Amino acid sequence: MRHFDLVIVGTGSGNSLLDSRFADWEVALVERGTFGGTCLNVGCIPTKMYVHAADLAATPEHAGRLGVDLALDGVRWPEIRDRIFGRIDPIAANGERYRRDHPDNAHVSVYTGTARFTGERRLEIDGETITADRVVLAAGSRPMVPAVPGLADVPFHTSDTIMRLAALPRRLAILGGGFIAAEFAHVFSSFGVEVSLVVRSDGLLRREDRDISMQFTKLAAQRWDVRLGREPERVERRGDGVRLHLDDGATVDADALLVAIGRTPNSDLVNAAAGGIELSPYGYVMVDAEQRTTAEGVWALGDISSPWQLKHVANHEARVVQHNLLHPDDPIESDHRFVPHAVFTAPQIASVGLTEQEAQERGVAYVTATQAYSGIAYGWAMEDGTGFAKLLADPRTGLLLGAHVIGPQAATVIQPVIQAMSFGLDARSMARGQYWIHPAVPEVIENALLNLPLP
């Protein structure tokens, strides 16, 4: 039975913990799937490579309104797919080779298999037991699949498989109305696929500020076949495709089905309870601000312990765990005050801080203001008639409480607000204490700041 200074379970954000400062540590790195984890192989990176191609494919539709006639001559799906994975797959393979074979990593043992706790800091990997002084759980999450009758008997996809399709389907049905549904609906419809969305709630992206969710739902319904407030009662095979029978008696026929109803933390796969690790009611590993679990010497980070399930959160937590492993007498805490996110759909959406509904529920005093893209110069240039930025601020201090943007470049436009909130800059100082490049898109934020009814 081998004993290690440190065992890391999961090679997504877990792999980034190791640098030269761990050269004297005996480390085991355990991976059951593809080296490099979700973001690199089946998450952020390939999806955004598809989104960029989709944005290009969608351009002719918009350009015509500006008097520029473009035509989409074709989408070479196999070429797009092979370009994306031709770039990503070698990164994963080289990352694994580096850890296994490079002299820098002589102190690292890479295990392939599923690590399961059999006791405190004791893990079994395919019959072999290892122990450690410290364990880091970075085992991520996986797609959830609902118990819909018939689903198990039809070919369906999750985000793990849909990006490697052999050919574009003519019709795609998507179950769910969250991040993954919104991003893939944009990708596939831009490539000419007819998209249907079956959504249990009464709107898409329901966790966004209601104004954003309502605007996106309205625009989505103009582009896709959106069935709101519906659930499939059963699914059946129909030729090479599928038929979804919805709870209102309607049916949706498609050549491919994508299930995107959320992701569940992999705490069950690591058998967390046997390691003395407490879980939340939703199965997340419970951690304190230093990313320590309830078991002595066991830390957790990323999707297995974070309800945000975002790569920049996993990266931040990995840096905290790394510091706390190296400096146990001077630990630091994770900063989850202002966690932003973006949905790379069309139009783009980005958000940080409180939504108006959260401010109301929590009884937080706020003022709010909105600025349409159509009211700023670059918005005119783009003829944007649907985008806006919405801000919430504390009426007493002028500090920003939340920002929500729907429109071109939203994920980039929101960054100065994240900075202001993180460093405690009030709305007035932010608006007037700096130049805003004219006529650039961030003027939508400048004007929203000026619109806030602050003294």
Ligand SMILES: Cc1cc2nc3c(=O)[nH]c(=O)nc-3n(C[C@H](O)[C@H](O)[C@H](O)COP(=O)(O)OP(=O)(O)OC[C@H]3O[C@@H](n4cnc5c(N)ncnc54)[C@H](O)[C@@H]3O)c2cc1C
């Ligand atoms: C389609 C999609 C698009 C996304 N887009 C974005 C985006 O644009 N921006 C963003 O911020 N986030 C995005 N995310 C979320 C982001 O990918 C995750 O939050 C992030 O990758 C989580 O990192 P992690 O290190 O916690 O887990 P992972 O990267 O999932 O790593 C966990 C690893 O642990 C392995 N593992 C699990 N159990 C065991 C075990 N018992 N033994 C051994 N190995 C195990 C898994 O195989 C996996 O490789 C996206 C996710 C998806 C699915």
Ligand SMILES: NC(=O)c1ccc[n+]([C@@H]2O[C@H](COP(=O)([O-])OP(=O)(O)OC[C@H]3O[C@@H](n4cnc5c(N)ncnc54)[C@H](O)[C@@H]3O)[C@@H](O)[C@H]2O)c1
């Ligand atoms: N741009 C990004 O940062 C990005 C992109 C993709 C994924 N992600 C991460 O991955 C996570 C998973 O994405 P997702 O879209 O699968 O989840 P999600 O939580 O964003 O959305 C899930 C959707 O499925 C619906 N749903 C839940 N249970 C259902 C059921 N039993 N039947 C029918 N509908 C049901 C929900 O109402 C919601 O519309 C996201 O929460 C996010 O953290 C991030």
